[in-house]
Amino acid sequence: MTYVVLMGGPGAGKGTQAKRLRKELGLPQIATGDLFRENLRNETELGKLARTYMDVGELVPDEVTVAMVKERLSRPDCANGALLDGFPRTINQADALQTLLAEMCEKVHIAPYIHVNPDILLKRLAGRWTCSDCGHVYHVLFNPPQQAGICDIDGSPLYQRVDDTEATQKRRIEVYFEQTAPLLDYYRDKELLVEINGEQSIEQVHEDLVQAIRNTD
Ligand code: ADP
Numbered sequence: 100m101t102y103v104v105l106m107g108g109p110g111a112g113k114g115t116q117a118k119r120l121r122k123e124l125g126l127p128q129i130a131t132g133d134l135f136r137e138n139l140r141n142e143t144e145l146g147k148l149a150r151t152y153m154d155v156g157e158l159v160p161d162e163v164t165v166a167m168v169k170e171r172l173s174r175p176d177c178a179n180g181a182l183l184d185g186f187p188r189t190i191n192q193a194d195a196l197q198t199l200l201a202e203m204c205e206k207v208h209i210a211p212y213i214h215v216n217p218d219i220l221l222k223r224l225a226g227r228w229t230c231s232d233c234g235h236v237y238h239v240l241f242n243p244p245q246q247a248g249i250c251d252i253d254g255s256p257l258y259q260r261v262d263d264t265e266a267t268q269k270r271r272i273e274v275y276f277e278q279t280a281p282l283l284d285y286y287r288d289k290e291l292l293v294e295i296n297g298e299q300s301i302e303q304v305h306e307d308l309v310q311a312i313r314n315t316d
């Protein structure tokens with residue numbers, strides 16, 4: 100079993116990398132942002148609640164987020180572990196994850212930290228386009244699709260996330276430094292944090308991540 104916690108600010112490339120690692124390592128990607136967006140699309144009560152926070156770049160309350168992850172981790176596809184993308188984002192969530200995994204006689208094995216400076220995070224968020232069907236992530240300059248606005252993989256239209264407005268992007272980066280960055284020391288103290296240079300090409304970041312994760316085996 101391998102439980103990987105992908106750390107990094109908004110726009111660091113967690114989703115981009117999780118999608119590649121998922122194939123290579125055969126582990127499911129559990130992206131709390133994607134799960135909230137799925138709830139939003141399905142107009143569930145959870146989705147309606149999450150939206151009030153997501154639209155302004157704030158975090159959805161811990162209790163709600165942890166309950167959603169608990170349910171997700173209990174599904175059969177997580178039997179061999181999981182790639183956690185965007186969770187935990189607070190110390191409370193990290194403690195809750197530790198408890199959840201301990202109940203399954205499991206633990207976090209590694210917390211790779213994809214390090215990207217804030218000015219670059221903003222540029223990445225500003226140019227991000229996502230496939231409306233498969234969720235594949237592009238960037239207008241750094242990782243463009245072959246045909247503008249169309250997904251290379253399934254031909255579906257690309258969209259810009261509603262929370263990728265300038266004001267919300269800035270707030271998300273602030274919230275990251277206030278509430279999530281303290282987790283770097285949390286995992287460093289447990290000797291689980293491995294820093295990866297996230298300002299390299301997508302391929303190089305992927306290779307560094309694979310090597311770091313394989314080294315934990
Ligand atoms: P996160 O999930 O951490 O918020 P994403 O994976 O959505 O970040 O990536 C944010 C944006 O940055 C996307 O537009 C993506 O195409 C782009 N991106 C991701 N990794 C890199 C990289 N190594 N170099 C340049 N652009 C990248």
Ligand code: AMP
Pocket residue numbers: 109131132133135152153154156157158159160164184185186187188192262271
């Ligand atoms: P992301 O897709 O990771 O960029 O997340 C988009 C938004 O979903 C965030 O700005 C938060 O509002 C919400 N969100 C995602 N993951 C979490 C989490 N672990 N805790 C609280 N809110 C979250």
